[in-house]
Amino acid sequence: MPVFTEYSAASRELRVLPSFAPPLPRLTSRIAAGNEEKFEVVIVGAGPAGLMLELLLARYGLDDDSLLCVDAKPTTLKSGQADGLQPRTLETLKSLGLADEILCEGCQMWQVAFWNPSDDKDKIIERTSIVPDVAVPARYPHEVTIHQGRIERILETDLLRYSKRGVQRNTNLLDVKIDEVGDTEFPVVAEVETNGQKRTVRSKYLVGADGAHSVVSRCMGLKLEGESSDHIWGVVDLVVDTDFPDIRRRCAIHSPSGSVMIIPRERIATGEYLTRLYVQVPGDVKPDSDQQPIDGTGVASVSDARSRRGQVTEKTIFENAAAAFKPYYIRPKKDGAVDWWAAYQIGQRVTNSFSVKDSAKVNRVFIAGDACHTHSPKAGQGMNVSMMDSYNLAWKLIYSINGLTPYSEGQPDGILDTYHTERHTIAQELIEFDRAFSSMFSGKIGASKDGAGSLTHGEFLEVFSKGNGFTSGCGIEYPENMIVNRTLKEDNNPIHGTDYLSGVLRPGRRLLNVRIIRHADGYRRDLQDDFPSTGRFRILCLTSSDLLNPRGISAQTLKQLSQLIGRFPQSLVEQVAIHPRLPKDFMWNDVPSELKLRSEMSFYSGYEMDDVYGIYGVKPEKGAVAVIRPDGYVGVVAELADVGRVATFLEKCIRTI
Amino acid sequence: MPVFTEYSAASRELRVLPSFAPPLPRLTSRIAAGNEEKFEVVIVGAGPAGLMLELLLARYGLDDDSLLCVDAKPTTLKSGQADGLQPRTLETLKSLGLADEILCEGCQMWQVAFWNPSDDKDKIIERTSIVPDVAVPARYPHEVTIHQGRIERILETDLLRYSKRGVQRNTNLLDVKIDEVGDTEFPVVAEVETNGQKRTVRSKYLVGADGAHSVVSRCMGLKLEGESSDHIWGVVDLVVDTDFPDIRRRCAIHSPSGSVMIIPRERIATGEYLTRLYVQVPGDVKPDSDQQPIDGTGVASVSDARSRRGQVTEKTIFENAAAAFKPYYIRPKKDGAVDWWAAYQIGQRVTNSFSVKDSAKVNRVFIAGDACHTHSPKAGQGMNVSMMDSYNLAWKLIYSINGLTPYSEGQPDGILDTYHTERHTIAQELIEFDRAFSSMFSGKIGASKDGAGSLTHGEFLEVFSKGNGFTSGCGIEYPENMIVNRTLKEDNNPIHGTDYLSGVLRPGRRLLNVRIIRHADGYRRDLQDDFPSTGRFRILCLTSSDLLNPRGISAQTLKQLSQLIGRFPQSLVEQVAIHPRLPKDFMWNDVPSELKLRSEMSFYSGYEMDDVYGIYGVKPEKGAVAVIRPDGYVGVVAELADVGRVATFLEKCIRTI
Known part of the structure; x- marks a missing residue:
């Protein structure tokens, strides 16, 4: 022009x-x-858990003076072992704007x-069935597999937009202790070594994301509980030549x-x-031998390690694979x-514990990721549970550091206790699921249905499918605690139904994505896009069918919610509102002005695309209010008029002004 | 683990x-x-057209020794004027992996x-209707608005992955001419000046993407044809305060x-x-005054420019806007x-011409973008048509440079003629549409339906909706030429129906996206994701219902297509195959081995998600074959058995080995 x-x-x-x-x-x-x-937070380890934590804290506002992440390795590239991303992890990465490269x-x-x-001897094996990989409602109804190093590179690339230093590499943690005598404000003392140069770093908090052989965990006297089986497996990544159809x-x-x-x-x-x-490898190993690190340090004798290693080679893995694939061929x-x-x-x-407190009961040292849990890789959980540990911890830590919780600095902050409460529960569930799944996977399935002592396909499929709520990450439920409030009497409960996996609102579970029209x-939009991981709490107001009545319950509730939001620090509580089918078309001047004020760009029709009220278990004539935590999990639900319940919940999480 | x-x-x-x-x-x-x-290609101008061209050529394989892009401005940041991306442009950006930031x-x-x-005097204005912004089938059924500078930054960020130099800035083009005496291989001679330093740059080809006041166009003696109206408009980008509901x-x-x-x-x-x-501004200006650049150089007298500028100020724009919005208020x-x-x-x-030839009839200088066409901005076309000019030119240029066409270097290459043929047609349609749309937009709509001489809402809406095939970019159709072959007799035509806008296959139109299962x-996938902009031709084989018959037409065709693909340079022709509902489930060993060889990861079920055969106008019992050009446009269609027609088409485009 x-x-x-x-x-x-x-x-x-x-x-x-x-x-x-x-x-x-x-x-x-x-x-x-x-x-x-002196730093507010020191992170040890820059794998998926450590990088996710550093990235979140940097985005929330901690600069390089406040935040340090060290890693022993010289570069980000690694022979990554993990490769699977679960639907809930994809939702989380999407909420950070980091999903596109991974999905594409x-x-x-x-x-x-x-x-x-x-049963046909010539066939040897046959395809029994094909089922969807993800059987539960999720924004992305599939897993994604991709090199772990690529995930780390994506996280680090984004990190470098917020942090000039990024990860301090070639830096080993030698020792960490809590020293309350020297400096009570920065009581965590870490001895680190960069390229042979030792130095002492003090911090308010330290997080050990340093893997299965965590130095942080060892220095803090934390104990891994559980045991090893005698099953050995080989794993190989390659470009195959095969006539196997699947x-x-x-x-x-x-x-x-x-x-x-x-x-x-x-x-x-x-x-x-x-x-x-x-590939399953025949032969036994001594239980508990996974306690020894692969570099040969530790208690295992060198000759023992050598003999175990000798059992599995690239050649034996392919021999075992070739046998299992028959009559099909498979080779590099x-x-x-x-x-x-x-x-x-x-x-x-x-x-046993994901955090360690000082004498004043303030949580000072945390562990996350493989330092918390080790298990088999076949359910594709490791990288996911690890990153979700950090995702759970990050916002709690920053709320405490920034003084956004109703606690005083240096005093025990209840929100930090919830990290262990929530994530230890998940870790326990993880290893229980993994024990059942791995042992069934290592077992034999009988050719005939009545094969004595052997597993049936039906049994295996059942464990697989039932586990999908957990393995997808979409069905996990945090236990009741100060930020998960399920104390609702039945007659005050605006939520109907119990199919939480399909979206019925449930404190402790993540808010399922639905499609709505703004x-x-x-704009035809995904509701989860209004819940980005920016550390904000959101009030989700499902207004009722009386929304157009200026004296109705919906109008009253919206006015009260607007006042409530104004009591918290600026920008910390956002509002998302949805309406059911209403008696007539309307414009902004037909609804309370508070709605446009708080939700001009987050107010949706909840019936034209998905049946939002039906999915969330809310009656359109009654409505409901929920608080969604910064990590996308439902904190509390309340009846539409019961803004007091919402206020009580939020006031436990956030300081009023 | x-x-x-x-x-x-x-x-x-x-x-x-x-x-x-x-x-x-x-x-x-x-x-x-x-x-x-000496360069193979010199691009003048790094706006959306120039950057798109440079990025494509760099991706196709031209390195910094072969490719130079110069721009007069010191940085990428600009007070960009354009802000609209149309559905077809979004599809194109997606095919380059560049859509995510824009869409999100x-x-x-x-x-x-x-x-x-x-009619109600108190209301003054009222909402007559709301209609979808995009009324034609498209992968993204909406426009996206975003700062032009951001598009440029996205293109340049990606460019810098392929080119170390990127854009050479602060560099003005002073003169360009074709000199066939000095160096016949590099006959285009450009005089450029970087920070006051003049130098001469020779190239095989030069592309002027240097805007409405193109120096390339002027030096080559090309003429802008058409005229200006006397309507003046103001345009303003701001954060508004308003009670206007829409x-x-x-x-x-x-x-x-x-x-x-x-x-x-x-x-x-x-x-x-x-x-x-x-905002429409009352008052007239002298026709043709848009020929003078805004910096005051050129033929217009300084005082004339000053007096015209005085007519429109920020204040008058807001006064006019305030009047038009009544009874609603609007202000910054x-x-x-x-x-x-x-x-x-x-x-x-x-x-008048988008390219200039040397004496041997070889196209040497091209123009793209605003250098080709100027028009009003309100239909959101400028940046789109400009980038699509480059998208059309880039693959043709590289095919010629890399010797992939059946022409000898230095000889007239027919594929380069098609740039003007195709894009000049679109530019003509653009200005014709824009003339009708702008003049209706600047006209008045009568309050009463019978207002003499005034436009009715129905008339306006009709121009708006009919134009949507064109404005969305999804309905454009290139004319018949060597790479658009529509010479099919009715009884040999495997395509039924004429609703090309809804997807019926038509040479000269883009392949509509459909959802298929691999x-x-x-994998539930978008078919367009198998047509990324990597410069490859693709054969789209819609197999028929006899696919499982080893002696059927489908099997024969797949074998012949595989042989055909082998006759072209490695990787240059890819195959995508689709099957209709078949009489039974099947595995790879039930279909011709050529199918797995050529299409293991691009073979789809075409009926479980979208009705692909129905949408493309193909009978499942007959099937069809189409050649899709590197830019996603259908080149030719043929009956399933008629591989000869496919071969003849491809042999005109690509050299055999």
């Missing part, structure tokens, strides 16, 4: 950059800049095929010659596709087609 | 990086490295509201006091949302809420 007059503001240049997550308000004083040896370039795994011994589906193969699991993987630069195989496509292989022993352990502009 | 043996290949580290687009094969010799003054952070514009004079919808307001168009815009860092207003939310404003005059012009893994 031919322009002949033009003016532009300098701020216009800001419009071209990628959006930044808005930091949280801070009510406490900031740490003095440049004091290199990872391998979307939509189906699982089960192969079992065939090589691009996740497969559980129970053959007469042992079990194999196929995990299809992403496309690589050659245009070929990777495949991961888990060409020389150099094997990307990575390893052998491991199945064991399920969970650390009032302001007709 | 506790690992006790581990091995990894070095190549594993490659797995963590973002994917790169695979370059095209090159059959001609490469330009010698380090020869700074731009403003998705789903609806248009029409406001017209009300401020977040695209609105066409015809009020008794003039017309306004509202374009809702993206959210900015403050959390507020931008709005763009186009606070001081500094105005981001940008400008005044422009509507005019429609198209350049045979290999059950």
Whole structure:
């Protein structure tokens, strides 16, 4: 267009950059800049758990003066072991704006095929069934497999938008202790070594995300509880050459010659596709031998380690795989087609406590990720549960540090206790599920249905399907605690039904995504996009069918909620509102002005795309209110008029102004 | 998982990086490295058209020794004028992996509201209707509005993954000519000046993407044809304070006091949302005055420019807007809420030729973007048509440069002629549509339906809706030419129906996206994701219901297609195959082995999600084959058995080996 007059503001240049997550308000004083040896948070380990935590804290507003993450390794690249992202993890990554590369370039795994011994001897094995890989409602109804190193690179790339330093590498943790004599404000003392240079770093909090052989855990005297089985498995990533028909589906193969699991993987630069195989290796190992690190330090004798290693080689893995795939062939496509292989022993352990307090009962040291739980890899849980540990901890930590909770600095902050309460519960469930699943997977399925002592396909499928609520991450439920309030009497409960997995609102569970249409502009949208991981609480108001009545319950509730929101620090509580089918079309001036004030761009029709009220278990004529925590989990539900219940809940979490 | 043996290949580290687009094969010799003054392609201008072209050529494989893009401005940031992305442009950006930030952070514009004079005098204006903003089938059924500078930044960020130099800035083009005496291989001679330093740059091809006042166009003696109207409009981007109910919808307001168009815009860092207003300004200007650049150079006298500028100010724009919005109020939310404003005059012009040939009839100089066409901004076309010019040109240029076409280097290459043929047609249609749309938009709509001489809402809506096939970019159709073959006799035509806008296959139109399920893994996928913009031709084989018959037509065709693909340079022709409902379930060994060989990861069920055969106008019992060009447009269609027709088409485009 031919322009002949033009003016532009300098701020216009800001419009071209990628959006930044808005930091949280801070009510406490900031740490003095440049004091290199004191940090508010020190993170040890930059795997998926450590990077996720550092990224979240940096986005929430901790700068390089407040936040330090150290890692022993020299680079971000690793022979990553994990490769699976579960639906709930994908939702979380989406809420951080980090899902696109993963969804587009990872391998979307939509189906699982089960192969079992065939009654027909020539066939040896046959496909018993194909089922959806994810059987529960989720925004992304599939897993994604992708190299763990790529996830770490995606997290770190984003981190470097918020932190100049990023991860301090080549830095080992030597020791950590709580020293309340020297400096009560920064009582956690860590001895670290960077390229041979030792130094002492003090902090308010320290998080050990340093893996299964966690130094933090050892220094703090935390104990892994549980045991190892005697099953050994080999795992290999490669480009395969095979005539097996389901090589691009996740497969559980129970053959007469042992079990194999196929995990299809992403496309690589050659245009070929990777495949991961888990292959059962015959032979026993001594229980508990997973306690020794692979570098040979620790209690195991070198010769013992050597003899165990000798049992599993690339050659034996392929021999075992070839036997299990018969009558089909499988081999590496060409020389150099094997990307990575390893052998491991199945064991399920969970650390007894996920945090350590000082003498004043203030939680000072936390552990997250593999430092908390070790288990078998085949259910694709490790990287997910680890990142979700950090996702659970991060907002609690920043609320406490920024003075946003109703506790005083240096006093025990109840919100920090909920980390262990919530995540230890999940870790326990994880290892219990994994124990059942792994042992069934290592067992044999009889060719005939009545094979004495052997597993039936039906039994295996049942464990697999029942576990899907847990393994997908979509069905996990945090126990009752100060930020999960289920103390509602039946006659005050606005929620009907108990099919929580399908979306019925339930404190302790994540808010299921639904599709809605925005009032302001007709945008057909995913509700979860109004719950980005910016650390804010949200009130979800499901207004009732009386919304257009200025003296109705909905109108009253919206007015009260608006007042309530105003009592908390600016921007900390947002409102999302939904309406059911109403008697007539309406414009903004037909509804309370508070609705436009608080929810102009977050007010939706809840019946034109998905039946939101039906899915959430809310009666349109009654409505309901829920508080959704910063991590997307429902904190409390209340009847529409019962704003007091909402207020009581929020006041326990957030300081009023 | 506790690992006790581990091995990894070095190549594993490659797995963590973002994917790169695979370059095209090159059959001609490469330009010698380090020869700074000779390039295969020089691009002038780094707006959306220039950047899109540079990015595509870099992805296709031209390195910094072969490719130079210069721009007069010092940085990428600009007071960008354009802000609208149309559905077809979004599909194109998606095919480049560049859509996510735009879709998530731009403003998705789903609806248009029409406001017209009300019969009720107190109301003044009233909403006549709300209609979908995009009324034609498209992968993204909405527009997106976002700052043009942000699009440029997204393109440049990606460019810098492929090119170290990126754009050479602060560099003006002084002159360009074709000099066939000095160096016949690099006959295009450009005089450029970087920070006062003049130098001469020779190239095989030069593309002028240097805007409405194109120096390339002027030096080559190309002429803009068309004329300006006498309508002046103001345009302003701001954060508004208003009680107008549809401020977040695209609105066409015809009020008794003039017309306004509202374009809702993206959210900015403050959390507020931008709005763009186009406001009609009363008063005339001299026709043709849009020929003078705004910096005062050129033929217009300084005093003339000054007097015209004086007619439109920020104040007059808001006065006119306030009058048109009555009885609603509208104003900037606070001081500094105005981001940008400008005044422009509507005019429609198209350049007579989009390329210039040397004496051997080889196309040497091209123009793209605003250098080709100027028009009013209100239909949101400018940035789209400009980028699509480059998208059309890029693959043709690289095919010619890399020796992939059946022409000899330095000889006229027919594929380069098709750029003008195809894009000039679109530019003509653009200015014709824009002339009708703008003049109706600047006209008055009568309060009473019978208002003599005035426009009715129905008439306006009809132009708006009919134009949507064109404005969305989804309905454009390239004319018959060597890469659009419609010469099919009726009894050989496998395509039924003529509703091309809804997807019926038609040479010259883009392949509509459909949802399909992949045979290999059950992935529920968008078909367009198998047509990324990597410069490859694809054969789309819609197999018939006899696919499971080893002697059927489908099997024969697949075998012949596989042979055909093998005759072209490696990787240049890909195959995508779809099957209709078949008499029974099948595995890979039930279909021709060529299908797995060519389409293991691009073979789909075409009936479980969308009715692909129905949408594409193909009978399942007959099937069909189509060739899809590298830009996603259908080149030719043929009956299933008629592989000869496919071969003839491809052999005109691609050299055989």
